[in-house]
Amino acid sequence: MKYLSSYKNPEIKLLRLLSKKSKERKKHFLFVIEGLRELKRALDGNYTINSIFIEEGYEIEFANITKKLSESDQYLVSKNVFEQISFRSGSEKIMAIAQSKKHYLDLFNPKKNDLILVIEAPEKPGNIGALLRTAVAADFDGVIIANPKTDFYNPNCIRSSLGCLFLLPTAIASTEEVVKYLIKKEFFIATAAIQEDAIPYNKFNYETPCALVMGAESSGLGAKWFEASNQHLIIPMSKYVDSLNLSVSAGILMYEAKAKIIEQQKH
Structure with missing residues (x-):
């Protein structure tokens, strides 16, 4: 395991660049993972790990994962350097560089009974992450991000x-492409939108395959979705509240x- 103690080391420079710059992540098709739980889930999702970085003194704690990733480059990083490259103030003690996946619609293969979440124009990385976490918890079959305003990784x-x-199949495309795709694949499109013909979410019998479509908190859904819905x-x-946080709204609708x-499947 190579020891790194300088910020000027090429591997450290690359890791810092990928952490901070979306353009660099897209250019190299690489991104950074921090934390053992996140790294294990990336492996569960069949991501390729190029390299791992462990803070010195924690080699034994991560012996199992280093053994599992024996074909990946492995680095032991001085405490001072690790604390500076970590975006969690060094609390996780392990980081990795992984290869991005392709998220094209034509690689997204839904089944006839699938239930998926579609997120329109999400702006905040934290919102995207929270929505995906809830989608996994609710046992959804996939997620499509339409017209994203931020980097998935x-x-x-x-x-x-x-x-x-x-952990979830995820596709990313323009709104127009996503709408055409859902119609072609014969998805029932259920949109969260305040319209005259809207009905309470708990009074509706969902049909599969079903796409549950949520808009961004600031802008909601556009005309293309109203036409396709x-x-x-x-x-x-x-009466005292006129809106909910996007993550909360999506969680309510997904679980319902x-x-x-x-x-329905029981009968």
Whole structure:
């Protein structure tokens, strides 16, 4: 295991660059993972790990993962340097550089009973991560991100998902491409939108394959989604509140949709 004690080391420079610059992540098709839990979930999601970085003094603690990743480059990093390259103030003690996956729609292979989440124009990495974490928890079958405003492999996205973004099939494309794709694949498109014909989310019987579509907190959904929608859904709220956080709204709808479909499959 090579020892690194300088910020000027090429491997350290690359890791810092990938942590900070979306352009560099896209250029090299690489990204940074921090934390053992996240690294294990990346392996569960069949990601290729190019290299791992361990803070000196923690070699024994990570002996199992280093053995599992014996074909990856492995580095032992001085405490001072590790604390500086870590975006969690060095609390996790292990980092890695992994290869990005391709997230094309034509690689997204839904089944006839699939239940997927579609996120329109998400702006905050933390929101994307939280939504993917909830989608995994609710046992959804995949996620499509339409017209994203941020990088899928942003460290904050990975952190807020607790590595769950590695576990679900995920496609990324323009809104127009996603709409055409869902119609071609005969998805029932259920949109979260305040419209005249919207019905309460808990009064609706979800059909599969079903795409549950959520808009960004700031802008909601656009005209293309209103035209494509098979049903608009709303979450009834107290007169004192006119909106919910995107992650909260999505969680409510996802769990309701999953529960309804499970119930239907029993009969």
